[in-house]
Amino acid sequence: MIWLRLIGKIFRILSAEATPKQIAGGVILGMIIGLTPTFSLHNIVVVFLILVIKVNLTAAILSMFAFDLIGYGVDPISDWVGYAILTSDTLRPLWIEAYNAAIIPFTRFNNTIVMGSLVISLILLYPIFRLAKYGVERYRSDLAATFQQWRIVRAAKMSRFYRYYQTFMGITG
Numbered sequence: 001m002i003w004l005r006l007i008g009k010i011f012r013i014l015s016a017e018a019t020p021k022q023i024a025g026g027v028i029l030g031m032i033i034g035l036t037p038t039f040s041l042h043n044i045v046v047v048f049l050i051l052v053i054k055v056n057l058t059a060a061i062l063s064m065f066a067f068d069l070i071g072y073g074v075d076p077i078s079d080w081v082g083y084a085i086l087t088s089d090t091l092r093p094l095w096i097e098a099y100n101a102a103i104i105p106f107t108r109f110n111n112t113i114v115m116g117s118l119v120i121s122l123i124l125l126y127p128i129f130r131l132a133k134y135g136v137e138r139y140r141s142d143l144a145a146t147f148q149q150w151r152i153v154r155a156a157k158m159s160r161f162y163r164y165y166q167t168f169m170g171i172t173g
Contacts, residue, residue: 018056020140024132026050026059028125033060034067035074035121037114041107059132074120075113082116 029050033043050060071078086095098104108114 018059020133020136022054023056023059023136024129025053025055026057027063027132028129029053029055030060030063030065031067031124031128032118032121034064034069035071035078035124036117037108037111039108040114040118041103042118071117074117078116078120079112080116081119082112082114085115085119086110086112 029046032046036043049055050057085091095110098109109118
């Protein structure tokens with residue numbers, strides 16, 4: 001049952017009034033939170049950005065959970081990338097200065113998985129944004145009308161539950 005709700009939310013996001021850029025922005029900000037360890041200072045900054053910038057909040061939350069699942073599989077790569085960055089001789093003076101700064105140590109940048117996953121998420125930022133934007137545009141231009149013609153969708157729209165749902169959503173916005 002929860003999978004049906006999740007699929008419904010995804011289609012609702014794709015059909016929402018938000019622009020493809022707003023949905024893609026929510027996806028990439030959710031990706032950063034999902035790929036990196038939860039209790040980091042940069043995630044507080046990303047949550048603040050989600051709330052301040054006009055992005056789709058539902059897309060951010062769903063992508064956060066999706067990328068959180070992917071993040072566990074990426075952790076060994078993140079550890080390797082973070083270790084390579086943190087043990088680089090050329091960057092060592094930067095890490096010493098950052099660790100002696102006032103607030104920077106709270107970012108947990110000296111943790112190899114935090115550093116590696118943040119770098120990986122920043123590298124993936126633009127490609128995932130473009131891919132999400134393209135996917136939303138493609139869905140809206142080509143697939144939305146086809147999806148609405150499916151028998152199961154038409155049957156679901158004719159159900160009493162759907163009418164109650166539409167009434168409830170009209171009241172709550």
